[in-house]
Amino acid sequence: MTAIISVERLDKSFGTHAALREVGFEIASGEMVTLIGPSGSGKSTLLRHLIGLTRADRHSHSHVRVLDRDVQHGGRLLGASREQRCRAGYIFQQFNLVSRLSVMTNVLIGHLGGMPRWRSLAGRFTRQEHEAALHAMARVGIEELAEQRANTLSGGQMQRVAIARALVQDAEVILADEPIASLDPRSAREVMEILQRINREDGRTVVITLHQVDVARRYCQRAIALKKGRLYYDGPIAGLTDTRLQALYEDAGLDELGTREDWPPATEPLHAVG
Known part of the structure; x- marks a missing residue:
């Protein structure tokens, strides 16, 4: 290969x-x-x-x-x-989320690299991009947390947000x-x-x-x-x-x-x- x-x-x-x-x-x-x-x-x-x-x-x-x-x-x-x-997507040990923003916005950030620069600077996302973010969150089991602020999540939930962001990024x-270094065994x-x-x-x-x-x-x-x-x-x-x-x-x-x-x-x- x-x-x-x-x-x-x-x-x-x-x-x-x-x-x-x-x-x-x-x-x-x-x-x-x-x-x-x-x-x-x-x-x-x-x-x-x-x-x-x-x-x-x-x-x-x-x-x-x-x-x-x-x-x-x-x-x-x-x-x-x-x-x-x-x-290529990178997942950090300490999650690397924007704590004051919602889960949805943190996941949508994965789209920024593939967006026109004017739209990324304005933070304007399309319906399709929102749907892709929701799908990514569903895949990692956090869709019900979409509107919750990132700084209210557990460590395991934060890491799922980071993975969903990489999925939205469509990283190969x-x-x-x-x-998993800072997570409890189940998470x-x-x-x-x-x-x-x-x-x-x-x-x-x-x-x-x-x-x-x-x-x-x-x-x-x-x-x-x-x-x-x-x-x-x-x-x-x-x-x-x-x-x-x-x-x-x-x-x-x-x-x-x-x-x-x-x-x-x-x-x-x-x-x-x-």
Whole structure:
């Protein structure tokens, strides 16, 4: 399959600390991939490079390409049209919503990149755009919250708003940075179910950084593991054996490797995505 994401020789330093070193991989369209590794291994830094939020080291040989577009090359960020930028959606750990605006308006913001500039500046949305927003909210189970202010929502509800916004954006690639890190176990499982169903039903590529190994095993097909800024493993999630995981997390605390006994069973009902 043709690579939809390509990373070559990615180097990133913060002062004297090497956050990423010679990282390279390809991701095909329709995959659901987790980036895992101990805290400080470079997972979030790597994800931010894919969307151009972070720039690789200057004069490096790094090359990042997403959706047939060069995002950066040799430590230099490359420009893109608004339409090109909209093809990749980014879901933040802390939701990145406008707290004083309604759920509906926060979801409608996903349309801005594809709208004429005069209409985006005025914040004028069409009936079709409102209908698309309502459909996206229904898919993640929050349509009844459309008129509620974002700052009145729970963490799990806020993350669903962020996912609905990416759906409205019609992003072909969804990049999610620790989207369940601040959620309670039930809300976390619901968010992971939604991302998995979007991947399966829509064929959208999903790349997600995760902290807990058992969650990655349950929902993702493939793992890219980092250790001390270098690629440690890249392959099927089943290939992350206990021996490999022990070596990956040998210098980390047990909480990073241990299972979540409070994770709700998969038989509990969830809001459907369909």
